[in-house]
Amino acid sequence: MNVSDKIEHFGAYGLLSVFLYLDLFFQNRFEVLKKFPAAFAIIFASLYGLIDELHQLLVPGRSCEFLDWFAEFSGALIGVLIIKWLLKKIYDLTNQKN
16 A cells, blocks of 8 residues: 655655654743744754755656645644643643642
């Protein structure tokens, strides 16, 4: 069974954005990044995807596709929404016990 490359882009950038979000959320060096980790995780992942797609214009046999970038952006957005939801659930569960 072949998996569409759009699903692969979606999943890879969803996972990337989860790790970016967690890194930005738990760091203490840059206050603005800690204050808005979701926005920055989506922006960073999406920009990375855009640069990667544009880079493929220079690679023989590869192509730059808007739908690939859209799958990457969508994956980043959904990844951040899922990790925010999970962290809120974990926070709510730990505060119920106190």
